[in-house]
Amino acid sequence: MKLLFSEAKPDYAHYIFPYAIWAFPEPGETPADLFNAGFLPSSRQLDRFYLCRQIRIALGKFTPTSENRRILRKGETITAQLIPRAEFEFTTARREFCKRYTDAKFGTSGMSYERLDSLFHSPVTSHVLRFTENTTGAEVGLATLYVEGDRMAFYYYAFYELAHANRSLGLFMMTTAIKHFAERGSGHLYLGSCYSDRALYKTQFAGFEFFNGNRWS
Numbered sequence: 001m002k003l004l005f006s007e008a009k010p011d012y013a014h015y016i017f018p019y020a021i022w023a024f025p026e027p028g029e030t031p032a033d034l035f036n037a038g039f040l041p042s043s044r045q046l047d048r049f050y051l052c053r054q055i056r057i058a059l060g061k062f063t064p065t066s067e068n069r070r071i072l073r074k075g076e077t078i079t080a081q082l083i084p085r086a087e088f089e090f091t092t093a094r095r096e097f098c099k100r101y102t103d104a105k106f107g108t109s110g111m112s113y114e115r116l117d118s119l120f121h122s123p124v125t126s127h128v129l130r131f132t133e134n135t136t137g138a139e140v141g142l143a144t145l146y147v148e149g150d151r152m153a154f155y156y157y158a159f160y161e162l163a164h165a166n167r168s169l170g171l172f173m174m175t176t177a178i179k180h181f182a183e184r185g186s187g188h189l190y191l192g193s194c195y196s197d198r199a200l201y202k203t204q205f206a207g208f209e210f211f212n213g214n215r216w217s
Contacts, residue, residue: 125146
């Protein structure tokens with residue numbers, strides 16, 4: 001991979017002079033190589049990546065804890081189905097469902113319709129994990145993923161019904177994804193970055209690792 005170092009905002013008062021580190025895949029490399037080196041996609045075309053403190057689950061070490069099992073039991077009536085993007089229809093109803101979620105969670109400027117369309121039609125989304133409530137047949141959640149064989153998967157964006165009776169629906173979806181890829185024998189599931197207390201829920205799974213700037217720890 002090719003690396004590019006660009007200056008980032010410094011903190012002169014504390015003698016911090018940071019650089020943003022970008023990576024660009026070279027011939028023969030796949031996105032999994034860059035994920036493994038500590039980079040996350042900064043382009044939905046998977047042609048530019050950035051180094052960060054990110055999290056992954058080493059799935060060979062994953063065993064559900066009592067808390068994981070409690071969350072999974074809360075969704076016993078929900079079925080998850082992994083669908084290749086080419087077979088998933090991003091309908092108007094699904095588009096509106098995702099927009100309602102992002103408006104409620106992040107405000108109306110958090111995710112435009114154009115960004116949603118790009119997300120569901122870009123290489124970074126190779127699969128969609130669909131969650132359906134068995135008792136009603138209603139679709140209650142969607143998660144976009146990049147899957148590279150059995151080597152790795154990247155759990156990217158999740159959208160779900162905020163008014164669902166299962167108030168831990170978002171965590172149930174992530175836990176289900178981890179369990180699914182562990183059972184299928186995948187190497188790692190990447191969960192994005194972790195820089196705030198609000199992201200610490202990603203650390204509760206056996207097999208948790210984070211990139212410390214030099215290696216996986």
